[in-house]
Structures are given as C-alpha cells and as structure tokens.
Amino acid sequence: MxxxxxxxxxxxxxxxxxxxxxxxxxxxxxxxxxxxxxxxxxxxxxxxxxxxxxxxxxxxxxxxxxxxxxxxxxxxxxxxxxxxxxxxxxxxxxxxxxxSPDSLDLWLSYAEGWAEVDGICQSNFSCAEMLSHWEDWRKTIEAFLHSENVHKRRASLVLLTGPVRNSEDKRLSELAFGNIDELKHEKNILITKAISWLLRDLIKHHREEVERYIEQNRATLPRIAVRETVNKLKSGRKSGK
Incomplete structure (x- = not known):
C-alpha cells in the first residue's frame, strides 16, 4: 500500500x-x-x-x-x-x-546503507560551517559516535572527512582521531571503510600524526584501513598503484 x-x-x-x-x-x-x-x-x-x-x-x-x-x-x-x-x-x-546539526539526527534515523549516510554527510557541511558552530557540531558528532545506530556511527566519521581535508584546525583532527579510536574495533564494513576514508583524508594536513597512529594501532585497526592508509602514504593512492 x-x-x-x-x-x-x-x-x-x-x-x-x-x-x-x-x-x-x-x-x-x-x-x-x-x-x-x-x-x-x-x-x-x-x-x-x-x-x-x-x-x-x-x-x-x-x-x-x-x-x-x-x-x-x-x-x-x-x-x-x-x-x-x-x-x-x-x-x-x-x-x-x-x-541546527541536530537536524541530521532525524534524517539518519531512517538511513539505510552507506550511500544514504554519505549523501547527507559527505562534503555538504564545510569546515567553516562546522567551526563557526563548533560546540553544537562537536556534541552532535559525539552523540552519533555513541549511537546504537550504525548509520549514525558512520556519520560521526564521514562528517569529518571533508573538514579535515580542507582545514588544519586541531579541533577537527583531534575529534577525528578520537572517533577512529572509539570505533576501530568494529567489524561492520560501514565503519571499517569509513575509518580508512577518514585516515586517508587526515594525511593532507596531519601526515606525521597519521603515520604515528598507524604504527601504534596497527594491530587493532581494521586491516583495510591499515592497508589503504599505508598505500596512500606511500603512493598517494589507496590502491598503492
């Protein structure tokens, strides 16, 4: 019907x-x-x-x-x-x-699959928009990080991909590394692929931190995240080719 x-x-x-x-x-x-x-x-x-x-x-x-x-x-x-x-x-x-960043909470409650999360969260909200209302965005992203909904947990990573690629601001990178650390033990591909994506986008402004983080957490990070990030560090491409 x-x-x-x-x-x-x-x-x-x-x-x-x-x-x-x-x-x-x-x-x-x-x-x-x-x-x-x-x-x-x-x-x-x-x-x-x-x-x-x-x-x-x-x-x-x-x-x-x-x-x-x-x-x-x-x-x-x-x-x-x-x-x-x-x-x-x-x-x-x-x-x-x-x-308000809170608007995303309703929408993501009805998301199904990576494409629906990314369609909202990938690059729509710029680093300037996020930093100008930082406390609101930080609280929303941290709420998504701890959500039982895997789509919101993915959003806590994807929302930061564009901003960390386009800004050196430590608030963004610190939140990104913290979220990765919180979710690195998860096996769901929605999370493992997003961790890889965020780590690779962090390379532009935080290369040494990414190298150090990979070295210190190689055993606990998703294997795909380690492989693709190391490839990006070495060759500039996640495939290594």
Missing part, C-alpha cells in the same frame, strides 16, 4: 521520479548501496538535473518549507527520495547554514 504524502513539495518530487524513470518498473532494494528501499531507475546525473530545475522553480521557498521538506523526504519509501536531502543541502547553501 502506497503511503499518502502530506507534504506537497514531497509529492511533486516523487511524481518527478515516477515520470522520468528510465523504465516504468521500480525495484525493491540494491545490494551495492545497502538499501532495501524502493528504487526508481533513474541515473544520478538525471536526478541532479531534475532537482536543480525543480528548485529553480521554487524561488519563493521559505526556510520552514525547506526544513519540512527535508524531514518529509527522510520518511520516504524510496532511496531516491532520501538522496534528495543531500541535493537540497548542496543546492541551497544559505538555508543549509541555518540548520
């Missing part, structure tokens, strides 16, 4: 996906992205264009309407709807900067 959507803008977006899908047949779940949600067969570039054009036509969209739409999309039945959250964060930076 299809859920009736109360948010008008959300309905418009779903109808866009339905009318522009590459075939009329949607499917349930995708092993690669780790989501069991409905998936409309529409490629990422086409989806981006659709949302950009839709948003361009909504020049009078208010901040309240924007936040209500983001919250509604998080509850959507399809992976495509959830991915729109990240698009709207990217395409409306003025509104994004007004959001």
């Amino acid at each position: 299809v859920k009736e959507l109360s948010n008008e803008y959300h309905r418009e977006i779903v109808n866009l996906f339905k009318s522009h899908a590459e075939t009329r047949r949607s499917k349930q779940g995708n092993d690669y992205i780790g989501s069991g949600k409905l998936l409309y067969p529409i490629n990422s570039p086409s989806s981006r264009i659709l949302i950009k054009e839709w948003l361009k036509a909504k020049s009078n969209l208010t901040f309240r309407e924007y936040t209500d739409l983001l919250d509604s999309l998080a509850l959507g039945e399809s992976h495509n709807e959830f991915q729109v959250i990240g698009r709207l964060l990217e395409y409306r930076p003025a509104f994004r900067r007004l959001l």
